Amino acid sequence: MNRERRALTRAGLKATAARERIFQLLESALPERHHLSADDIYARLRQSGERMGISSIYRVLTDLEDAGLVHRHHFDRHTMGRSLFELADGAEHDHMVCVETGRILEFQDPLIEARQRAIAERHGFEVVGRKLVIRVRRAGADRAP
């Protein structure tokens, strides 16, 4: 049994072909572009001659999200109105989005994370998840339109 099926089963999901395949796609996405929309996935599948209903893709992604295997994002104007999904493997990380190019960088900062937990606790909550997106621009770029 492969890595994907194991992850699905461990998460309490039936290891179906569709789930396995989408999981693989997310895993194998290039580091520079591993935030995929439902449609990206649909297109990539078609490119390799496979066919999956777009509704199934949405359902699978939602299931994976519920199981904590995938994160869903709504970044910015650049991707507004569309969800982007990425694998939730390894450590949680946050995102920086360049408002000019739409480029997405990831980073990780233990201090910010600790601080978030502290703030939540102060209000009587525990952290379930976090989502930090810093909108940035190349330093020194002109502000004028």
Added chain:
Amino acid sequence: MNRERRALTRAGLKATAARERIFQLLESALPERHHLSADDIYARLRQSGERMGISSIYRVLTDLEDAGLVHRHHFDRHTMGRSLFELADGAEHDHMVCVETGRILEFQDPLIEARQRAIAERHGFEVVGRKLVIRVRRAGADRAP
């Protein structure tokens, strides 16, 4: 000339009736519920006997956002697929969303903000905006379904 018209003009926008009114609505929204969707605004206007096209509301909100007077959010499953808008007055703040109730709390943390700037700079960027949403749950709540 009132506060709203002044803010609009200062931001380089024509002080139209629609913009002024929406600005007011956002200003006067209750602190506990000041994140309004386009439809919330539409409904509130109708309740007070006013009428404004939903498309105009979207256009106004987008204009206000572009002018930096309003922030647009996409919080969570609770509000997924819908944009929520809030006035961008005063200091920037971040949000905590309870995954169980959908309740939104705001907080402000200079340390996190400073850290964000530092991280952006480290990558050669400057911060244009930030959006931190911590998904939380009441501490001690059962994890089981």
Added chain:
DNA sequence: CTTATTGCAAAATCTTTGCACATTG
């Protein structure tokens, strides 16, 4: 075998656009 999942097509949102009319500076 029994239940959960998928495909398809249709529906449901939410948001944007085109164009004529109204308003603003």
Added chain:
DNA sequence: CAATGTGCAAAGATTTTGCAATAAG
């Protein structure tokens, strides 16, 4: 007045749903 903004209705885009067929444990 010239330029911008607004209303309406219609189009777009993304995501969800109903239901019969299929696959998984």
